[in-house]
Amino acid sequence: xxxxxxxxxxxxxxxxxxxxxxxxxxxxxxxxxxxxxxxxxxxxxxxxxxxxxxxxxxxxxxxxxxxxxxxxxxxxxxxxxxxxxxxxxxxxxxxxxxxxxxxxxxxxxxxxxxxxxxxxxxxxxxxxxxxxxxxxxxxxxxxxxxxxxxxxxxxxxxxxxxxxxxxxxxxxxxxxxxxxxxxxxxxxxxxxxxxxxxxxxxxxxxxxxxxxxxxxxxxxxxxxxxxxxxxxxxxxxxxxxxxxxxxxxxxxxxxxxxxxxxxxxxxxxxxxxxxxxxxxxxxxxxxxxxxxxxxxxxxxxxxxxxxxxxxxxxxxxxxxxxxxxxxxxxxxxxxxxxxxxxxxxxxxxxxxxxxxxxxxxxxxxxxxxxxxxxxxxxxxxxxxxxxxxxxxxxxxxxxxxxxxxxxxxxxxxxxxxxxxxxxxxxxxxxxxxxxxxxxxxxxxxxxxxxxxxxxxxxxxxxxxxxxxxxxxxxxxxxxxxxxxxxxxxxxxxxxxxxxxxxxxxxxxxxx
Amino acid sequence: xxxxxxxxxxxxxxxxxxxxxxxxxxxxxxxxxxxxxxxxxxxxxxxxxxxxxxxxxxxxxxxxxxxxxxxxxxxxxxxxxxxxxxxxxxxxxxxxxxxxxxxxxxxxxxxxxxxxxxxxxxxxxxxxxxxxxxxxxxxxxxxxxxxxxxxxxxxxxxxxxxxxxxxxxxxxxxxxxxxxxxxxxxxxxxxxxxxxxxxxxxxxxxxxxxxxxxxxxxxxxxxxxxxxxxxxxxxxxxxxxxxxxxxxxxxxxxxxxxxxxxxxxxxxxxxxxxxxxxxxxxxxxxxxxxxxxxxxxxxxxxxxxxxxxxxxxxxxxxxxxxxxxxxxxxxxxx
Numbered sequence: 098x099x100x101x102x103x104x105x106x107x108x109x110x111x112x113x114x115x116x117x118x119x120x121x122x123x124x125x126x127x128x129x130x131x132x133x134x135x136x137x138x139x140x141x142x143x144x145x146x147x148x149x150x151x152x153x154x155x156x157x158x159x160x161x162x163x164x165x166x167x168x169x170x171x172x173x174x175x176x177x178x179x180x181x182x183x184x185x186x187x188x189x190x191x192x193x194x195x196x197x198x199x200x201x202x203x204x205x206x207x208x209x210x211x212x213x214x215x216x217x218x219x220x221x222x223x224x225x226x227x228x229x230x231x232x233x234x235x236x237x238x239x240x241x242x243x244x245x246x247x248x249x250x251x252x253x254x255x256x257x258x259x260x261x262x263x264x265x266x267x268x269x270x271x272x273x274x275x276x277x278x279x280x281x282x283x284x285x286x287x288x289x290x291x292x293x294x295x296x297x298x299x300x301x302x303x304x305x306x307x308x309x310x311x312x313x314x315x316x317x318x319x320x321x322x323x324x325x326x327x328x329x330x331x332x333x334x335x336x337x338x339x340x341x342x343x344x345x346x347x348x349x350x351x352x353x354x355x356x357x358x359x360x361x362x363x364x365x366x367x368x369x370x371x372x373x374x375x376x377x378x379x380x381x382x383x384x385x386x387x388x389x390x391x392x393x394x395x396x397x398x399x400x401x402x403x404x405x406x407x408x409x410x411x412x413x414x415x416x417x418x419x420x421x422x423x424x425x426x427x428x429x430x431x432x433x434x435x436x437x438x439x440x441x442x443x444x445x446x447x448x449x450x451x452x453x454x455x456x457x458x459x460x461x462x463x464x465x466x467x468x469x470x471x472x473x474x475x476x477x478x479x480x481x482x483x484x485x486x487x488x489x490x491x492x493x494x495x496x497x498x499x500x501x502x503x504x505x506x507x508x509x510x511x512x513x514x515x516x517x518x519x520x521x522x523x524x525x526x527x528x529x530x531x532x533x534x535x536x537x538x539x540x541x542x543x544x545x546x547x548x549x550x551x552x553x554x555x556x557x558x559x560x561x562x563x564x565x566x567x568x569x570x571x572x573x574x575x576x577x578x579x580x581x582x583x584x585x586x587x588x589x590x591x592x593x594x595x596x597x598x599x600x601x602x603x604x605x606x607x608x
Numbered sequence: 609x610x611x612x613x614x615x616x617x618x619x620x621x622x623x624x625x626x627x628x629x630x631x632x633x634x635x636x637x638x639x640x641x642x643x644x645x646x647x648x649x650x651x652x653x654x655x656x657x658x659x660x661x662x663x664x665x666x667x668x669x670x671x672x673x674x675x676x677x678x679x680x681x682x683x684x685x686x687x688x689x690x691x692x693x694x695x696x697x698x699x700x701x702x703x704x705x706x707x708x709x710x711x712x713x714x715x716x717x718x719x720x721x722x723x724x725x726x727x728x729x730x731x732x733x734x735x736x737x738x739x740x741x742x743x744x745x746x747x748x749x750x751x752x753x754x755x756x757x758x759x760x761x762x763x764x765x766x767x768x769x770x771x772x773x774x775x776x777x778x779x780x781x782x783x784x785x786x787x788x789x790x791x792x793x794x795x796x797x798x799x800x801x802x803x804x805x806x807x808x809x810x811x812x813x814x815x816x817x818x819x820x821x822x823x824x825x826x827x828x829x830x831x832x833x834x835x836x837x838x839x840x841x842x843x844x845x846x847x848x849x850x851x852x853x854x855x856x857x858x859x860x861x862x863x864x865x866x867x868x869x870x871x872x873x874x875x876x877x878x879x880x881x882x883x884x885x886x887x888x889x890x891x892x893x894x895x896x897x898x899x900x901x902x903x904x905x906x907x908x909x910x911x912x913x914x915x916x917x918x919x920x921x922x923x924x925x926x927x928x929x930x931x932x933x934x935x936x937x938x939x940x941x942x
Binding site (some may be wrong): 279336365411429431433434435440442444447448449450451452453454458462463465468472473501516 | 660809810811814815817818821822824825826827828829830831832888
């Protein structure tokens with residue numbers, strides 16, 4: 098445990114940054130409703146909530162990236178209006194983005210000073226910038242040479258550079274948007290120390306995460322969002338992680354996952370033997386049984402998605418695949434779909450749906466052959482199929498002629514599922530099935546996956562959300578650095594055991 | 609267009625639902641016709657209009673092919689050179705006297721033209737898909753190749769159809785008419801109708817638009833992206849060949865400068881017709897309308913005294929920019 102991270106007493110007085118009655122709508126959808134929030138100097142204020150609860154939107158409004166639809170922001174009690182992120186920065190409100198936003202071909206120093214280069218006359222002063230960058234990184238407890246190209250750094254080092262870049266601006270409130278999402282426990286621990294240091298200098302910190310143990314460690318105050326509404330703001334000392342989870346979900350967490358009967362040993366439908374996807378996954382071997390739900394856990398970049406893409410023919414792969422005992426090889430998705438394997442991408446906007454086309458065209462895209470009569474595509478049958486999909490998958494859409502891009506994330510996911518299920522696959526591979534969708538839809542998707550198993554279909558679920566895998570899977574395979582490092586089932590399916598496998602580090606050491 | 613009419617009848621449609629981008633080229637055409645009538649009363653005569661539309665046939669038919677390529681996210685700069693190449697080879701075949709019977713010669717020459725066009729298109733398609741070269745660069749290369757081969761075949765001069773028998777047999781294909789409608793105009797509408805059927809009604813057409821809309825989504829949906837793309841170039845080649853079949857009887861001769869800059873006119877027609885250059889949307893009838901607009905603008909300039917006809921190129925260049933600006937502003941409103 099980091100001694101600096103012990104919560105200081107919650108300070109009183111006027112908050113540095115305050116939101117009053119803040120609401121934000123995108124079109125008809127209200128994603129933030131009447132939020133009241135204050136960040137004090139020298140305090141870490143954690144914002145927690147499920148995906149889709151509105152955390153990121155709130156942070157974007159607070160940092161000037163988005164304009165609120167209603168309500169106001171105050172700094173030191175004075176109403177302010179941010180014209181954009183630069184304006185917010187000028188007033189000392191800075192945001193550390195969730196994604197790494199650095200130019201990989203520039204050096205550490207060039208990235209840190211990008212857009213505010215130090216100059217000597219007409220030329221940039223590289224020496225001063227390198228010195229400043231070295232100091233900025235050292236202040237954060239890091240040791241990175243300032244003239245190294247960012248593309249050669251690890252994710253954790255890049256994040257440090259990104260934080261150093263943000264902190265170069267005179268700041269009063271620093272907002273961290275899920276900074277630990279792709280870090281190992283050791284790196285996470287280092288980052289929490291950095292945040293404690295920032296707090297110690299009297300800066301207010303807003304910290305978004307859905308890792309509750311972390312929040313418990315670092316935060317002084319916790320605000321819970323659910324479906325865009327503020328559910329509670331409490332001192333962190335009064336909340337245990339289990340209480341936070343209950344507040345986030347709004348009910349007992351266990352009920353989120355459908356009850357399933359234990360699966361008896363059944364025949365193997367897919368056998369993957371020493372399968373490699375060059376550059377991403379090495380020597381993977383596993384079996385998938387009929388009617389089984391098999392989970393794939395691991396950190397971001399562990400090679401899970403790439404392994405699945407290799408299996409279905411989206412990437413070149415080497416190794417043996419046996420489908421019901423027969424050797425197969427897929428050179429493209431057309432072949433794997435024909436063999437009854439459907440892969441549902443994690444990137445539903447980029448690889449799953451044509452956002453600019455309507456629901457009907459999206460639904461039938463992968464199975465268009467079924468709708469051809471003579472030379473033509475039979476639109477009447479397509480519309481009938483859409484009607485059926487809308488009711489079967491509970492796709493909530495006011496009009497049936499909307500474009501796919503106009504649906505909410507959850508409804509897009511249902512449409513994507515419906516699209517791939519049109520082919521009636523015996524094996525379904527779902528990558529991140531609930532990323533960025535609301536809790537109600539999540540529950541529906543879990544039920545849907547359970548139903549696939551009931552129907553005798555075999556399912557592989559790739560997910561970074563461990564509770565989800567534990568909640569719905571029969572067993573879970575864990576990958577690290579492109580290799581399968583273990584498998585857990587039954588009572589061994591716990592977050593602790595999975596994290597140990599996924600990181601190669603015992604949690605005890607990390608915390 | 610067919611899409612809007614066929615959409616679910618349960619949903620109430622209002623004026624706001626009409627896609628302005630689809631309608632804009634037809635409105636522009638109507639405005640031009642009115643403008644032309646004011647500029648010179650002769651303009652609006654049936655004879656003049658039929659004449660103008662007949663002359664637009666080459667670009668219109670080539671541009672229909674370009675609509676496939678562009679809506680699948682590709683580009684073909686080689687069509688102008690391809691016209692010269694295909695037409696030259698076709699004339700050389702007819703001159704060779706390989707077949708004694710003029711009728712047989714003509715039929716064989718037409719089949720040959722279509723085959724060469726398809727082969728040229730296939731080459732473009734394979735270079736961009738299998739060779740994975742940007743379509744701009746790939747067809748810039750073949751543009752030089754087809755043009756250079758033509759120059760070499762003609763030895764820098766002209767290639768002229770010599771046999772008078774074949775000539776007289778072939779003449780009506782451009783100069784003939786059915787019920788008073790010149791044959792090239794009929795050819796435009798048959799090509800357009802076939803193309804619209806393929807693009808809007810068949811599975812292949814749906815795949816073309818999906819590939820142009822988002823290649824990754826198409827690939828993840830099991831669509832053979834490379835095959836779909838390659839076939840668009842073959843369709844383009846066939847359209848070029850059809851245009852050649854109309855072109856040869858008009859002059860009976862080709863040279864190294866035949867079809868010069870036609871690629872730019874074809875792309876202009878496609879864009880003016882409302883097809884997005886980034887792919888995913890294809891408007892066959894809009895493209896044909898775009899080709900009419902280009903020819904009519906030239907005709908109005910000839911018939912009126914406002915602007916020198918030497919400025920036709922500049923005006924056509926301006927049209928493409930204006931068309932893009934109009935489309936952009938229509939997107940913003942919707």
